[in-house]
Amino acid sequence: MSIPRKPAPRRRGRPPAKTIPGEAADIRLHLLDTALHLFATQGITATPLSQIARKAEVTPALLHYYFGSKENLVESLVEERLLPLTRQLGQTLKPSPRDLRETLQHLVGDLMDLLAANPWFPQLWLREVLQEGGQLRDYLVGRLAPVLAHKVRDLVAAAQARGEINPQLEPRLFMVTLVGLSVFPFAAQPVWRSIFPAEDITPDVMKQHVLSLLLHGLEPPPVPPG
Amino acid sequence: MSIPRKPAPRRRGRPPAKTIPGEAADIRLHLLDTALHLFATQGITATPLSQIARKAEVTPALLHYYFGSKENLVESLVEERLLPLTRQLGQTLKPSPRDLRETLQHLVGDLMDLLAANPWFPQLWLREVLQEGGQLRDYLVGRLAPVLAHKVRDLVAAAQARGEINPQLEPRLFMVTLVGLSVFPFAAQPVWRSIFPAEDITPDVMKQHVLSLLLHGLEPPPVPPG
DNA sequence: GGTGAAATTTAATTGTCGATCAATTTAATT
DNA sequence: AATTAAATTGATCGACAATTAAATTTCACC
Incomplete structure (x- = not known):
């Protein structure tokens, strides 16, 4: 039985190149992953570089080698991880010759898929x-919001004018409401899952719940004819 | 025109007692207020004692004199500011021989009133x-949740069984949804208010919006008979 | 095979923050 | 009036975090 050995405390100097190609994981990307995970669970300011380094099995100095500074590391994360996701989300609203309900359904669906696939997202958000x-607020207000929030507001207002939807809703509050409705339950998962057993509540169930609430609220469905 | 003078840089030693009774504000409470405000707007870890001290026009040492440690200060805040509010909220669901809709309306209404009256609450929450x-998680999971979440779940499930409300909703997700729907828009105020002008969106407007969404979703109201 | 660039670590530097403690001033008590 | 208790500052210590510099090892190319 081989003794489980500490993974060779990495000598100084440039390490030998991995010959196994799959193993040649780009260190920089690995650092990004590690940082993202820790930032999401503990907060950016609360996470020292030393901790990221320890988890990634390198020294803090290496983080500086790759990113220059902590602030820069955050910026890289936004640029390389967060932006792509949100851009992808922005696409959803692009082609909207559809019915408002359908559009919103797609938007919320996509958003929740994204949240389910990237568990670090809600907390970080x-x-x-x-x-x-x-650290991310400026980006949101400056870039993402103009694309999404304004469009949603306009779509809702227009649909209201046509009498298609509930006129008591405030168009400008709609986007926040949408986000709260989808992000909050994900972010709060650890809380409600520890309150009652809910292993059967999958992301799909959450999606159904939210969409149904969004479309009909508490209203019971009309009795089907027959 | 009098030169605006720095407020006399407080000599060391015990200060003379204020004879004006209204002026004799309890320093300890003042420190709690200041800390609460800064914690809520910047985060706890991001707020050094020195900053609280500066804003309250005392030295960091005094904070230690009154609270012993930063951790203790936070605990005091939770104990003396947050808990009373949440307890008060817990009362709302006590008497519920009412209709489910009415009950939820009251619950959400009370919650949002509380949020509006205590702007620091959403962030800290x-x-x-x-x-x-x-710090509040244990308390919430251990005490508040059993009162609220379980009750809401049961009420919703019962109403569904009676066919009174939308059967597609997941009872166990209902409480989170409710909280997300009300807390999130308050917490996100700085964000959406900077996206488009919305001075006219008062807490009452927010309340109406949320309640209407909760009750009817996107459904337009039935055409009034006549 | 030698040489410079790349990738790492170790070690040193600097700044900040929380905590402690002695000194000082006033209040309260006897 | 004397003495003790309470409230407050100033100075500073120790921990730790971010950054920088220097040293070391390997890689890639001529």
């Missing part, structure tokens, strides 16, 4: 966007 | 409940 001084 | 290791 709450912490770094909603929080005063959050 | 998000941080202390949703965040891994937040």
Whole structure:
């Protein structure tokens, strides 16, 4: 039985190149992954570079070698991880010759798929966007919001004018509501899952719940004819 | 015109007692207020004691004199500011021989009133409940949730069984949804208010919006008979 | 095979923050 | 009036985090 050995405490100097190609994981990307995960679970300011380094089994100095500074590391994360996701989300609203309901259904569906596929997203979002001084807020307000929030507001207002939807809704609040409705349950998962057993509540169930609430609220469905 | 003078840089030693009774504000409470405000807007870890001290026009040492440690200060805040509010909220669901809609309307209404009256609440709530290791999480899961979440779940399930409400909703997700729907828009105020002008969106407007969405979703109201 | 660039670590530097403690001033008590 | 208790500052210590510099090892190319 081989003794489980500490993974050779990495000598100084440039390490030998991996010959196994699959193993040649780009260190920089690995650092990004590690940082993203820790930032999401603990917050950016609360996570020292040393911790990222330890988890990635390198030294803090290497983080500086690759990113220059902590601030820069965050910026890289936004640029390379967050932006692609949100851009993808932005696409959803592009072709909207559809019915409003259908459009919103797609938007919320896509958003929730994205949240389910990237568990770090909701926490990071709450912490770094909603929080005063959050590192990501400027980006949101400056780039993402104009694309999404304004469009949603206009679509809702137009549909209201046509009498297609509930006129008591405030168009300008609609986007926030949408986001709250989808992001919050994901971010709060650890809480409600520890309140009652809910292993059977999959992302799909959550999606159904949210969409149904969005479309009909508490209203029971009309009795089917027959 | 008198030169605006720096408020006398407080000599060391015990200060003379204020004879004006209204002026004799309890320093400890003042420190709590200041800390609460800064914590809510910047985050706990992001706020050094020195900043609280500067804003309250005392030295960091005094904070230690009154609270012993930063951790203790946070605990005091939770104990003396947050808990009373949440307890008060817990009362709302106590007497519920009412109709489900009416009950929920009251619950959401009360919650949103509370949020509007205590602007620091949403931010601190998000941080202390949703965040891994937040101070309020244990309390919420252990005490508040059993009162609220379980009750809401049961009420919703019962109403569904009676065919009174939308059967597609997941009862166990209902409470989270409710909280997300009300807390999120408040917490995100700084964001959406900077996206488009919305001075006219008062807490009452927000309340109407949320309640209407909750009750009817996107459904337009039935054409009034006549 | 030698040489410079690349990738790492170790070690040193600097700044900030929380905490402690002695000194000082006033209040309260006897 | 004397003495003790309470409230407050100033100075500073130790921990730790971010950054920088230097040293070391390997790689790639001529």
